[in-house]
Amino acid sequence: MKMQDFKKDNIYKEAKLDLILQKEMSGKGIKYNQLKKGFVNLDQIIDYDPPKYIPNWDGSFKSHKYGKSFYIRPNKESSSFNLKIKDYNPLGISKESIGIYVIVNDLMNFFYVGKTINNIYQRLSSHIQKITATNNNKNTTPVKWQKLGFERYNKLQEKSVLIDDLQLSFYDLSEFEGYDIDDLEALIYLYNRETLRGHKSLNDPKQIKKLNQ
Numbered sequence: 001m002k003m004q005d006f007k008k009d010n011i012y013k014e015a016k017l018d019l020i021l022q023k024e025m026s027g028k029g030i031k032y033n034q035l036k037k038g039f040v041n042l043d044q045i046i047d048y049d050p051p052k053y054i055p056n057w058d059g060s061f062k063s064h065k066y067g068k069s070f071y072i073r074p075n076k077e078s079s080s081f082n083l084k085i086k087d088y089n090p091l092g093i094s095k096e097s098i099g100i101y102v103i104v105n106d107l108m109n110f111f112y113v114g115k116t117i118n119n120i121y122q123r124l125s126s127h128i129q130k131i132t133a134t135n136n137n138k139n140t141t142p143v144k145w146q147k148l149g150f151e152r153y154n155k156l157q158e159k160s161v162l163i164d165d166l167q168l169s170f171y172d173l174s175e176f177e178g179y180d181i182d183d184l185e186a187l188i189y190l191y192n193r194e195t196l197r198g199h200k201s202l203n204d205p206k207q208i209k210k211l212n213q
Helices: 009-014 017-026 120-131 143-161 181-195
Strands: 046-049 061-066 069-074 082-085 098-105 110-117 167-172
Touching: 082 120, 098 120, 098 181, 110 120, 110 181, 120 143
Parallel strands: none
Antiparallel strands: 046 082, 061 069, 098 110, 098 167
C-alpha cells in the first residue's frame, strides 16, 4: 500500500486510519509503536528570548509588498525574539536534523506537522513568530495562523509572547528505513490527525506532497 492511496479525502476520512497505517507500515517493516512519540516542552529544546509584548492589538494584519511578493504580518509595532537550539536536548535535535517534527498545543488545541532538512532553526523561528503573533518583519501569516495568533493573544495577553504552552516531538528520518521524507511527512500527519482528534490541524493538506499525488 502506497502513500498516494491516501490522496482522496473520502478515503482517509471514512477509513479507520489506525488500521490503514498499520498496513502501510507492515509492508516496510515499520512498527506502529514507532509513531507513538512523546512530546517535550519546547523550552527544553531551545533557549528563547521573547519579543516585547504589544498591548491593545486588535487582531488585524497588514499586507507588505517586497518586489513582486506580498507578506501578511500582524498590524502592530515591530519586535524581535531570539532562539537557539540547545546543544543537549531530550529529542537530540540539532541544526543538521532531517526528519518530521510535530508541534502540539493543548491549551489552544492545535497541532502542526512539518519537515526539516537541515533547517529546523528557521522552521521553529517561523512557527514561533506566527503563534506569538510577532511582527518581526519576517515571514507571512496564513489565515489559519492569523486566527490562532489572535485567539491565543487574547487568552494569554502578556504571556502570549512566551512558549510555555508549546510541545514538540521529532521523527528522525534515519529511523524509518524505506521512507523518503515526503512519505514520512504524510504518514505522521495522518497518524496525528487520528490520535489528536480534539486538536485542529494548522496544516494545509494541499501542501503535503504525498497526499496530493
